[in-house]
Amino acid sequence: MRLKIKITLLLSGIVIVYVTCKPKYPTEKFSFDKLYSFAIQEDVKEIIESLKHISEDSLNSDQKEIKKKYFSRFVTKTEKFDYKTQDSLIINILSIFHNYWTGVLMKDKSIRKSENIYRPLLMSLIKNYPGAKGEISSSNDFNLDLSNIFMKNGYHSRVDRTGNIMDLIIWTKQSKETYSINIADTMLNVPVIFIKTAITLGWEGYATFDHYYPGGWTSADSLYCITKDYDITSEKFRVSYLTHETQHLIDSKTYSGYSRWLAEYRAKLAELSVAEKTVYTLIKFFIKDSKNDSHLTHPYGEYRVISDLSKEIFKENFVIDSKRWETISFQDINNASKKLLKQNSLTMTKK
16 A cells, blocks of 8 residues: 655745654654654654654744644544544544554554454444444454445445554545556556545544545455545656556465565555656655564565665665765666566565
């Protein structure tokens, strides 16, 4: 799954405030420039701890507003949330998910312990919902049960993990188109489901106030795309959505037993193997959001991409200077990415 980035004026032009975090994070540096990157690394607690130690006088009005939002949602829990619906079922389910997301993002409990608390609440809610009889599976498949309830009430949904966290995306309208996509020198006709109106953009949207969120994902034979802020005529759409998600689709049909971060590593290499105008933007984004932690699906996939490309192109371990990357032609980055992707394919287990 590829993260979709909402481009706003909120963070542009502001003075970056750095703070060295206190006892628990003595070597980490926080900046507003990377605030949402920290959030999608599944650790809002780090943001809160850092914001506590920044003087209000050092912040501009936009930064103060960001701080206010984070404390209202994750600390005081006084936010008046806009659920984008009047449906009591959706509101009650989202309320449970919000409590779960807040707990795991603030590190109050482990993900497993949190799910042991909130999953039974959700199951009780949907089992007692009028009309739920016949929608509950005999196999006690939680994801399927929840999806069936949504469908019965006129909603589409994705109930699955994004990174390590159980996720929920709900929408009401969708359309379908088929695209011909050239990947690995093979033309594929791939159905794309375009999501028009989303009620919730999942835990990444919750953690970043909808600045980052999943741009799309794959099912057994289709791609799903959240069209919010996407220009479907752009290279960004062709590369960072179509190519990225099609690589996921091919890999899921071809290989077995691979980790989630490896799936992202391969899809991000696929992006860089065809990107032209967007290649340096992608490199910058991967560097900024990367983290050397294999428990984090996207950040670690990005870390491995930059690390392996640095070794291939510069003969160095990890090049973070974007200006150096801009001295390399997009064709050379394309070719190096294709090479790494092919090499990695040789290590994969075929079905």
